[in-house]
Amino acid sequence: MTTAEQRLARLEAIEEIRALDARYCRALDDGDWDTLVSLFTDDGEFVGLRHARGPVGLRRFFAGLAREGLTSFWHHVSNLEVELDDAVDGEPAAARVHSLLWQPCVRDGVPHVAAGRYDDRVVRLDGEWRYRRKRVSFDYFAPLADGWEKGLFSVDDAAATFRTGAPEPEVEFVHAPIDLAHRIDGREGAPVLVLGPSLGTDLHLFDEQVDALADDFRIVRYDLPGHGASPAPAGPYTMAGLARDVVALLDRLAIGRAHYAGLSIGGAIGQQIALDHPGRLETLTVIASAARFAEPSSWPARAQEVRAKGTAAMITSRPGVWFTHDFVRTRNEEAVRLLRMLGATDPEGYAGCCEAIGAFDVRRRLAEITVPTLVIAGGADPATPPEMAKIVAHGVADGRYVVIDGAAHLTNVEAPGRVTALVRSFASGLRGGTAPIPGGGEIRGGRRASHS
Numbered sequence: 001m002t003t004a005e006q007r008l009a010r011l012e013a014i015e016e017i018r019a020l021d022a023r024y025c026r027a028l029d030d031g032d033w034d035t036l037v038s039l040f041t042d043d044g045e046f047v048g049l050r051h052a053r054g055p056v057g058l059r060r061f062f063a064g065l066a067r068e069g070l071t072s073f074w075h076h077v078s079n080l081e082v083e084l085d086d087a088v089d090g091e092p093a094a095a096r097v098h099s100l101l102w103q104p105c106v107r108d109g110v111p112h113v114a115a116g117r118y119d120d121r122v123v124r125l126d127g128e129w130r131y132r133r134k135r136v137s138f139d140y141f142a143p144l145a146d147g148w149e150k151g152l153f154s155v156d157d158a159a160a161t162f163r164t165g166a167p168e169p170e171v172e173f174v175h176a177p178i179d180l181a182h183r184i185d186g187r188e189g190a191p192v193l194v195l196g197p198s199l200g201t202d203l204h205l206f207d208e209q210v211d212a213l214a215d216d217f218r219i220v221r222y223d224l225p226g227h228g229a230s231p232a233p234a235g236p237y238t239m240a241g242l243a244r245d246v247v248a249l250l251d252r253l254a255i256g257r258a259h260y261a262g263l264s265i266g267g268a269i270g271q272q273i274a275l276d277h278p279g280r281l282e283t284l285t286v287i288a289s290a291a292r293f294a295e296p297s298s299w300p301a302r303a304q305e306v307r308a309k310g311t312a313a314m315i316t317s318r319p320g321v322w323f324t325h326d327f328v329r330t331r332n333e334e335a336v337r338l339l340r341m342l343g344a345t346d347p348e349g350y351a352g353c354c355e356a357i358g359a360f361d362v363r364r365r366l367a368e369i370t371v372p373t374l375v376i377a378g379g380a381d382p383a384t385p386p387e388m389a390k391i392v393a394h395g396v397a398d399g400r401y402v403v404i405d406g407a408a409h410l411t412n413v414e415a416p417g418r419v420t421a422l423v424r425s426f427a428s429g430l431r432g433g434t435a436p437i438p439g440g441g442e443i444r445g446g447r448r449a450s451h452s
C-alpha cells in the first residue's frame with residue numbers, strides 16, 4: 001500500500017526529471033557546456049552519433065558538434081514516460097526515461113529536420129537528478145527540403161555522415177593526472193631503467209628481469225591506473241596522459257633521464273614519452289607492442305564489457321593471447337600468477353586503459369622518435385604480431401628489430417633470459433659505445449629481422 005507521501009515523492013521525482021530534460025535542451029541549444037556537463041553523473045555517458053563519457057569526454061563531444069557542421073539546433077523533448085525504480089529509503093532514486101525528440105537544426109548551413117527517441121537512465125545524487133546514460137536514436141535526420149519520408153535518414157546513416165577524420169578539437173583530451181604506484185629496486189646510483197607493464201598485469205610482470213638486472217640498473221616499475229596499487233579514477237584514459245603520468249612519477253623521484261622498456265601498452269606509453277617528452281629517455285625498448293593496436297573499434301567494446309562484467313570477463317580468453325600452449329603446460333604456476341593480476345585489476349582501470357589503446361595511433365609520427373629504439377616482437381604473439389612491431393622499428397629514426405621465435409604476447413615471461421639480455425645489452429651498450437644485441441642480430445633501421 002503506498003502512502004500519500006510516497007505518491008507525492010513519485011510525482012515530484014517525475015516533475016524533477018522533466019525539468020532535467022528541459023535544462024538539458026536549453027544548455028545544449030545555448031552551448032552552455034558547464035551546465036550541460038553538470039547534468040550528467042561523473043561517469044555519465046552519451047550514446048548516439050558518438051560515444052562520449054565523463055565530464056571531459058562529454059564536453060569534447062558536445063562542443064565539437066559545431067565542427068561537424070551542426071551550428072544551431074533547437075531541441076524539443078516531449079512524450080516522457082518515466083519508469084521509476086523501487087524507492088530507496090522511501091524516495092525514488094533511479095529511473096528509466098523514454099521520450100521523443102524533435103530537433104530542427106542547421107547543418108553545413110542547410111536547414112535540417114531531425115526526430116528521434118531518447119532512452120535515458122537517470123539517478124538522483126545528493127537530491128539532484130542526473131543522467132547516468134543518455135542514448136539518442138534518430139528516425140529522421142534530413143535536409144528540410146527533402147521532406148519527411150520515414151527511414152530516409154536512419155541513425156546509422158546519420159552517424160556515417162558525421163565526418164570521419166574531421167579535425168580534432170584544438171585542445172586534445174588528456175585525462176586528469178593520476179599518481180601511479182611504483183616500486184624501486186636495484187643498485188643505488190646505477191643508471192635508471194623504467195619498466196612499463198601490459199594491460200591486465202602489474203609491476204610484478206617484470207620480476208624475473210628485475211632479479212637479473214638489479215646489479216646493473218636502478219629499476220623503477222610502475223602500475224597502470226587500476227592495476228596493482230595504482231588508483232582507478234573514471235576513464236577514459238589517453239596514451240598522452242599516461243605518458244605524462246609516468247614522466248610526473250620520474251619528476252617526483254627526481255629522475256631526469258632514464259632508459260625505458262615497456263611491454264604492449266607499456267611499450268605504447270614508451271613511444272608516447274619519446275614523442276611528447278623526448279629529453280627524458282636515454283633508450284627505448286618496445287616489447288610486444290605497436291604504433292596502432294589491431295581493431296581500434298574493438299577496444300571501446302571491450303571497455304564496455306569489462307565495466308559491465310568485471311575483468312573476470314577476460315580471464316578465459318587471455319591465456320591464448322598471453323602464453324603459448326607450451327608455457328601454460330610447463331610453467332603453469334607462473335601463468336596462474338599472471339592471470340591473478342588480471343583478476344585483481346579494477347574494471348574501470350582496465351576499461352580506461354582499453355580506451356587509451358583504442359585511440360592510440362602514432363604511425364605517422366614514428367619518424368619524430370629519435371631516441372635509440374629496440375623493438376622486440378614475439379614470433380607467436382597473436383595480439384601484436386611481428387608485422388605490427390616491425391612498423392615501429394622501421395618507422396623510428398634509429399630502430400633495431402628482434403623477433404623471439406615461438407614467444408607469445410607476454411614475451412618477457414615466455415623468454416625471460418632473452419628479453420633480459422636484450423634489454424641489458426641495448427641500454428648498457430649504447431652507454432658504452434657499441435654492444436651488439438646478443439644473437440648477433442643488431443639491425444639498424446629495422447630493415448632486417450634478427451630471429452633469436
Ligand SMILES: O=C(O)CC1=CCC(=O)O1
Pocket residue numbers: 197198199200263264265266293318321357383409
Ligand atoms: O589484450 C591483451 O591482453 C593484450 C594486450 C594488448 C595491449 C596490452 O597491453 O595487452
